[in-house]
Amino acid sequence: MDYPATSPALAAALRPGHVLRISDIDGLALDDLVDSVATDLPVFLDYRGPADRTARDVVTEVLDALESIVLALFPTWLPGHHAGELLDADEAEDAARRLCRDAAFTSSAVVHFARMAAGAPSAGSRPGNEARAAALTFLLRRSYHRDTVVLAVRASPDLPVRAQQAAAAACRWIADHGRLAVWLTSDALLAVPWVPGFRIGVGSTDRSDLPTPDSAADESVDRAAGPPLLTVSRPAGSPAPHSAAEQALERALTHQHWARDRQWNRSPRDLDPLSPAVVVDLLWTRAKVVVEVDGADHRGPVKYARDRRRDNMLQRAGYLVLRYTNEQVLDDATLVAAELAAVLAERTRPTGARAARPAPPTPTPEESSWITPG
Template sequence: MPSWAELPIGQVVRLDADPDAVALALDPLPDDAPAVVTYFAAGERSVADLAASVLRELDKAAIALFPAWLPGAEGIEGPSGVNVAAVQALALRRASVTGHFGPFLAELARRALTGAPSALAPEVRAAGLVRVLADSFGRARLAVLVRVPDGLGAAAREVLVAGCEWLAHRGRAGVWLAGAPLHDDRVRTIATPLPANPLPAAAVGAREAVPVPGTADRAPAVAYPPVAGRPHPGSASERALEAALSARAWAGGRAWNQTYRPGPLAVPIRVDLLWERERCVVEINGPDHRAPAKFAADRQRDVLLQLDGYAVLRFPDAQVMTDMDTVVRQIGQFLRNRRRAEG
């Protein structure tokens, strides 16, 4: 079985594994894996539509992750002329020593502050966005895990494969398909480097439903990992909780999106929010945590953390967004009780 590092880049392949198992195995990213973002395909009608959709979503992710891919731009916010000039200068300087395409990186830095659309060609954007997203996670390569929905007709499957080939070749990204079968001779199936037991037994074979085109499905979207030390930029609830905690003196010592290893041979665990000294973990659960695979994996993670002395406080993201006072009060009460117990 290959390692994550051996999975091909610049090609379209199909993974021989359940997409939920793959997603769990990639959270947190294994040390040998490329950066991985997940694209939820939605049956686009043409290759041009698919390319435009993928680029739009990758672009949103890159801008949300700013300044992870532009060292030195931390704290530069707002579309003032001085700020725009500063980030463009940083981008051109970084491009000169890293091999990034300077005009692309400077434009992306400017747009991260101003929200303006890109004026560059799709091919330029594809290559630039792939490299920027890989940089955001400290990786040299990027793979796009494409979740294939059930119910695609022959024409939609043809569009999906052709669009993925365009992204792989123009962006030099790995494109890994998972989900519904495609029955396309152009796409070879490869072994997936999953742990021996990637899912708890209760979750094996269980899958979260992927929207079917033509139903009340959501727009195509990209999911991507968090950057260690920051709330996930794609999570409104994490960002709102951090804003609330930043005003509380007792909340000091917190760290967002940390990787924790229960033992030297154990599979690492990524936790949303950690107070290490108080051995307190806070998890914010979106709707995806109700899917059987993720629900079972959450319970397994909780047990491992609890056996190592951690308390795990879980809050639905809807509660964080609508009843922040209660969430903050409960976290604060737990931390104060732990600190008193420690003397």
């Protein structure tokens, strides 16, 4: 997909406080934007949660999910600190106060979130939604070193009109108080007349070899598995803050010497320059090993087809691609780490020392749709 990151149309669509329907952004295009690690794009928040509820409930739901993401990014939003660094509550509070002073951002909510992320028990009352919205988007911009944030909203076309109106009112409130732009996908909240339509000129992904999306089927898989309510742009070099499975796998790898060269959410540099750019979940460059941690949405026909195409491209470049489901990682991240240790040891062993092994059989379409190490 071609991202016109500096186009006038995109710049106009990024103005904080506005709610727009982006007529050339559908679910697949939004997936591509969220998957990108391009630093000249905004931070994208992908919200799939509007249901039949009040505007206040929608606001609270979005802010609760965003709070979880920001806490998972701690301490990257504090000055002078990096992912994985351990801070106690007093150190976190001092850094948060310094951040607010240097950025001229007056909010006790930032100190509250810093102490909370450092594991301190909650002291005093929880910040109100107005303070939370401003502080959370401020900290999100800090973590990604980007100036703009977009909340992209998908919604079922079967949502009752009153629920669509409530969700749209919540979007307007979040755009105002969170100082961000809200984009509705092309088919979201169509019963709300006051949302203006807009085009940003996003180039189309080549979908010629993809099956026709079956939205209803994909949604049923998503609901059954309980996907994240809110996802965020991939943070280059760190596991996704909305993914409990990626976070669990990182904890299992943190103190393993053999895993020290791992890279989260990076693009392999040695692919054919004419091939589409891909960002993989976890990468060991020297061993040429890629690990993907897949949610239930990867079982849908469109993502399944795209995954197979990506896997084939990576395999042609000499990469071994291992796929685990979220459930496999969450059930036993230690076991997954042990399997990865064995694979990396085999891949980095001198060629002459490797035992000759027959190639594993190719799974048939009737067999499991998940490719996992045996």
